[in-house]
Amino acid sequence: MKWTAKVWKEIEPIYRKIIEMPFIEELQNGTLPLEKFQFYMAQDAFYLENFARSLALIGARSQDTSHALAFIRFAEGAIVVEKALHDSYFQEYGLTERRSISPTTHHYIHFLKSTSALDQVEVAMAAVLPCFWIYKEVGDYIYKNQISAKNPYQKWINTYAGEEFEELVINAKNICDEIADNCTESQQELMTQAFISASRLEFMFWDSAYRLNNWEL
Numbered sequence: 001m002k003w004t005a006k007v008w009k010e011i012e013p014i015y016r017k018i019i020e021m022p023f024i025e026e027l028q029n030g031t032l033p034l035e036k037f038q039f040y041m042a043q044d045a046f047y048l049e050n051f052a053r054s055l056a057l058i059g060a061r062s063q064d065t066s067h068a069l070a071f072i073r074f075a076e077g078a079i080v081v082e083k084a085l086h087d088s089y090f091q092e093y094g095l096t097e098r099r100s101i102s103p104t105t106h107h108y109i110h111f112l113k114s115t116s117a118l119d120q121v122e123v124a125m126a127a128v129l130p131c132f133w134i135y136k137e138v139g140d141y142i143y144k145n146q147i148s149a150k151n152p153y154q155k156w157i158n159t160y161a162g163e164e165f166e167e168l169v170i171n172a173k174n175i176c177d178e179i180a181d182n183c184t185e186s187q188q189e190l191m192t193q194a195f196i197s198a199s200r201l202e203f204m205f206w207d208s209a210y211r212l213n214n215w216e217l
């Protein structure tokens with residue numbers, strides 16, 4: 001069995017919880033309060049910038065030049081494609097003020113940056129995979145189950161359910177499988193643990209946006 005098939009089984013309960021969470025349900029129905037979406041978008045802007053830095057770092061640390069190129073392109077995509085989505089929502093909703101980084105965003109960003117900088121590069125690749133794969137699955141799930149034809153969050157849904165994003169996800173999964181095939185069992189286990197941690201953080205990211213969670217002090 002491929003490593004990606006094994007790890008998806010591990011995080012299946014987390015994924016189920018994600019698609020059942022109110023943030024995702026309301027995003028799908030177009031009823032998510034704007035304030036919660038704006039909070040999410042503002043946090044996601046911090047996230048994307050640092051996610052892109054982590055991807056570029058993984059690219060720089062990859063031994064195989066085709067993997068290096070793929071990760072450098074992923075970094076570019078995170079900045080160019082996803083930022084375009086952000087910019088259009090920022091303009092549409094007049095989101096200009098710079099908010100502070102929430103505790104969950106702070107934790108997620110630092111988890112990705114430290115893993116990318118200090119852990120084995122294959123572990124870092126596994127840590128960023130949920131950022132691609134879970135978004136693709138959630139985007140597809142929402143797209144297939146949408147009831148309302150008029151949804152203010154349609155651009156978000158179309159981005160992650162789209163073919164362009166799908167290509168990136170397939171590529172990232174294939175690289176992880178190739179890398180995992182050449183790893184020892186204990187390295188694979190570290191990859192799996194990193195994948196599970198990032199999947200938990202994906203859940204927390206949406207959950208904290210729904211609760212508008214911020215520092216208490």
Ligand SMILES: Cc1ncc(CN)c(N)n1
Pocket residue numbers: 044047048082130131132135202205
């Ligand atoms: C928190 C988070 N995770 C993943 C993605 C999709 N790259 C995102 N935009 N934001």
